[in-house]
Amino acid sequence: MFDPLYLLLVLLPGLIISGAASWLVKSTFRKYSSVGSRNGYTGAQAAQKLLDRAGITDVQIVRSRGFLSDHYNPGSKQLALSEPVYDSTSIAAVGVATHEAGHAIQHATSYGPLAWRSAIVPLAHYGSSLGYYTMFGGLLLMFASPLLGKWVVGLGAVMFAAMLVFQLVTLPVEFNASARAKALVVEAGIVSPDERKGIDKVLGAAALTYVAAAITTALTLVYFLMRAGFLGGDD
Numbered sequence: 125m126f127d128p129l130y131l132l133l134v135l136l137p138g139l140i141i142s143g144a145a146s147w148l149v150k151s152t153f154r155k156y157s158s159v160g161s162r163n164g165y166t167g168a169q170a171a172q173k174l175l176d177r178a179g180i181t182d183v184q185i186v187r188s189r190g191f192l193s194d195h196y197n198p199g200s201k202q203l204a205l206s207e208p209v210y211d212s213t214s215i216a217a218v219g220v221a222t223h224e225a226g227h228a229i230q231h232a233t234s235y236g237p238l239a240w241r242s243a244i245v246p247l248a249h250y251g252s253s254l255g256y257y258t259m260f261g262g263l264l265l266m267f268a269s270p271l272l273g274k275w276v277v278g279l280g281a282v283m284f285a286a287m288l289v290f291q292l293v294t295l296p297v298e299f300n301a302s303a304r305a306k307a308l309v310v311e312a313g314i315v316s317p318d319e320r321k322g323i324d325k326v327l328g329a330a331a332l333t334y335v336a337a338a339i340t341t342a343l344t345l346v347y348f349l350m351r352a353g354f355l356g357g358d359d
């Protein structure tokens with residue numbers, strides 16, 4: 125039933141991909157956290173300059189606690205920057221801060237996928253845990269009743285798929301926020317063109333973690349569907 129080969133073939137690649145992505149993010153951030161930008165804008169100042177450039181006057185930049193807790197909250201129109209990003213003039217800090225400003229610009233320009241993502245959040249939140257346990261329970265139930273168990277796995281998979289949809293919608297939102305930041309950082313006089321290469325690397329590595337998360341979720345779903353006999357025939 126819990127064939128180790130399936131675990132190896134389906135779940136191990138997910139672990140390797142997310143592990144590699146998180147290693148790349150950490151090492152890229154570490155590298156560019158020690159490279160100061162020449163114009164000397166802090167993360168908070170860089171984000172403010174980008175908002176000014178886009179003509180946004182109603183977004184407040186605030187400090188938030190916690191490592192990598194940087195985010196933009198469309199509800200409160202607050203752009204939260206973690207302390208190291210808020211005060212640092214490093215290329216990494218400027219990259220993260222202007223990426224978050226990119227989300228604020230998305231919101232101000234009614235960028236569709238941002239609204240879709242916000243709408244899916246609650247569904248994805250409950251679907252991911254409830255769906256996972258339902259799929260797991262279904263596999264166990266298959267020992268007693270193969271057909272009933274199989275359909276319980278199917279039900280759980282539908283719930284769990286909400287998480288995958290959320291992660292897939294997150295991809296254009298994240299790539300687009302970075303694209304907006306990259307298009308404006310030089311133009312707004314925050315960094316020079318050669319410094320922008322560092323920002324590209326920081327934001328590229330960060331984007332990879334979202335790709336890895338979606339792949340891992342998809343593989344998990346495939347694993348359960350295969351075990352229940354929905355995919356790959358029966359053995």
Ligand SMILES: [Zn+2]
Pocket residue numbers: 223224227297298301
């Ligand atoms: Zn983002």
